[in-house]
Amino acid sequence: MIxxxxxxxxxxxxGTNMRRVADIVASDESRRYVVVSAPGKRFGGDAKITDLLxxxxxxxxxxxxxxxxxxxVKERFRGITGELGLDFDIDSLLADTEKEILAERSEDFxxxxxxxxxxxxxxxxxxxxxxxxxxxxxxxxxxxxDGTRTDALLKEALKGKRRAVVSGFYGEDxxxxVKTxxxxxxxxxxxxxxxxxxxxxxxxxxxxSGFLACDPRIVPNPQQIRALxxxxxxxxxxxxxxxxxxxxxxxxxxxxIPIRIKNTFRPQDEGTDILPASxxxxxxxxxxxxxxxxxxTVIFIEKSLMNAEIGFTHRVLSVLLKYGISFEHMxxxxxxxSFVIDSEQLKNGNLEALCAxxxxxxxxxxxxxxxxxxxxxxxxxxxxRNIGTSARLFQAIARAGVNxxxxxxxxxxxxxxxxxxxxxxxxxxxxxxxxxxxx
Ligand code: ASP
Numbered sequence: 001m002i003x004x005x006x007x008x009x010x011x012x013x014x015g016t017n018m019r020r021v022a023d024i025v026a027s028d029e030s031r032r033y034v035v036v037s038a039p040g041k042r043f044g045g046d047a048k049i050t051d052l053l054x055x056x057x058x059x060x061x062x063x064x065x066x067x068x069x070x071x072x073v074k075e076r077f078r079g080i081t082g083e084l085g086l087d088f089d090i091d092s093l094l095a096d097t098e099k100e101i102l103a104e105r106s107e108d109f110x111x112x113x114x115x116x117x118x119x120x121x122x123x124x125x126x127x128x129x130x131x132x133x134x135x136x137x138x139x140x141x142x143x144x145x146d147g148t149r150t151d152a153l154l155k156e157a158l159k160g161k162r163r164a165v166v167s168g169f170y171g172e173d174x175x176x177x178v179k180t181x182x183x184x185x186x187x188x189x190x191x192x193x194x195x196x197x198x199x200x201x202x203x204x205x206x207x208x209s210g211f212l213a214c215d216p217r218i219v220p221n222p223q224q225i226r227a228l229x230x231x232x233x234x235x236x237x238x239x240x241x242x243x244x245x246x247x248x249x250x251x252x253x254x255x256x257i258p259i260r261i262k263n264t265f266r267p268q269d270e271g272t273d274i275l276p277a278s279x280x281x282x283x284x285x286x287x288x289x290x291x292x293x294x295x296x297t298v299i300f301i302e303k304s305l306m307n308a309e310i311g312f313t314h315r316v317l318s319v320l321l322k323y324g325i326s327f328e329h330m331x332x333x334x335x336x337x338s339f340v341i342d343s344e345q346l347k348n349g350n351l352e353a354l355c356a357x358x359x360x361x362x363x364x365x366x367x368x369x370x371x372x373x374x375x376x377x378x379x380x381x382x383x384x385r386n387i388g389t390s391a392r393l394f395q396a397i398a399r400a401g402v403n404x405x406x407x408x409x410x411x412x413x414x415x416x417x418x419x420x421x422x423x424x425x426x427x428x429x430x431x432x433x434x435x436x437x438x439x
C-alpha cells in the first residue's frame with residue numbers, strides 16, 4: 001500500500017502544526033511520499049507566505065530590493081525552525097534564496113520559494129530526502145504541464161526512496177525557468193506525485209474534515225459529503241467549493257487513484273473520498289452537493305431564423321476568441337443564444353466593445369446584457385435516475401420567491417445550473433439545500 005500525502009498551508013503554518021504533520025506521517029508506514037504547501041495563515045488576519053512572496057516580487061521589480069515583505073518571510077521561517085528545534089542552517093538558505101530572488105526577477109520563481117523552503121524544512125524534520133519539484137515537474141514550450149515527461153522523471157526520482165518530500169506548486173518550463181501552477185496548485189502537485197508513485201490513495205490534508213454539501217457561510221450546518229465522484233468534484237470545485245483545486249483530479253484520474261480529504265487538526269474524522277466512477281456508488285441520493293458563484297454577466301442574442309443561418313455561432317465565437325474571452329455556459333434556443341461570462345473579463349470597456357462587434361458580425365434582432373448574475377450548480381449523478389428532480393428544484397426556488405434568469409442542464413444530467421440575480425443568491429442556495437437535504 002502506498003499513500004501520497006499533501007499538506008496544505010494551514011498544516012504548515014507553524015512549528016506546532018508541522019509537528020502534527022510529522023506525527024501523521026509517522027503513524028502510518030504506507031504514507032511514503034509527502035508534498036507540501038508554503039506556510040499559510042496562523043490566525044485570522046495573518047499573512048500567507050505566498051502572498052508575502054508576491055509582494056516581495058513587486059518590491060523587487062519596483063525598487064530593486066526585497067523589502068519588508070521578505071523580512072517577514074525570513075522571520076516566519078526562522079521562527080518555525082526555532083520552534084522545531086531543528087539543526088538546520090536556515091539563515092544561509094534564506095540568504096541564498098534572497099540573492100536568487102534578486103537575480104531571477106521572476107514572479108513565479110519568487111512565489112515558488114515558499115514551497116521550496118517549507119519542503120526543505122519538512123524533509124529535515126522527517127529525516128527523509130528532499131526532491132525539488134523543479135527537477136521533476138515539467139511544463140512544455142507553450143507553458144502547458146507536460147504529464148508524460150514529469151511522470152517519467154518523477155518515477156526515476158522516487159525509485160529506491162522509501163520516503164521523500166516533494167515541494168508543491170511549481171515546476172520548470174522548457175526554458176529552464178521556474179513556473180508555478182495557479183493559486184492553490186500544490187493540490188495538483190500532490191496528484192502528480194500520487195500518479196508517479198502508483199499510489200493506492202492520495203491523501204489531501206487540510207484544515208476541514210472534507211466537503212460539505214453546501215457553503216456553511218450561507219447554509220447553517222450543511223451535511224458532510226462522505227464520498228463523491230471525480231466528475232462531481234470537478235463540477236462542485238469549479239463552481240466555488242474550494243476545498244481542493246479543481247484541476248487536481250486530472251493526474252490521478254487516468255490511474256484510478258482515489259483522493260481522500262483529511263483534516264490535520266482532526267485526523268480521526270473520516271473525511272471525504274473522491275472516487276473514480278469504477279469505485280463510486282451514489283447510494284440512492286438525488287443531489288450530492290450544491291455550489292455557486294457570483295458576478296457573472298449574461299449576453300443574450302436573439303435573431304429570427306438564427307438556426308437556419310449557417311455559421312452564426314461560429315461568427316459570434318470568433319468575436320469572443322478575438323477578445324480572448326472564455327464563457328462558462330451557452331444556453332441556447334431556436335432563435336436565441338446566451339453566453340454566461342465571468343464579469344471580471346468584461347471590465348474596462350471590454351463589454352461594450354465586444355457587444356458592438358457581435359452586433360456587426362451577426363446583426364441580431366436583439367442583444368441584451370444582464371449583469372450581477374449568480375450561478376448555482378446542483379450536482380449529483382443521482383439526478384438522472386430520479387424522476388422529478390428539476391420539478392423539485394424549480395418549485396423550491398419559486399417558493400423562495402426568486403426569479404430564475406437562466407437554466408443550463410448538462411447533457412450528462414450530472415448538474416443543473418441555475419442563474420439568479422446576485423441579490424437572491426443566498427436565499428436560493430438555502431431553499432435548494434432545504435429541498436434536497438432536509439427531507
Ligand atoms: N502556496 C500556494 C498558494 O497559496 C500554493 C498552494 O498552497 O497550494 O496558492
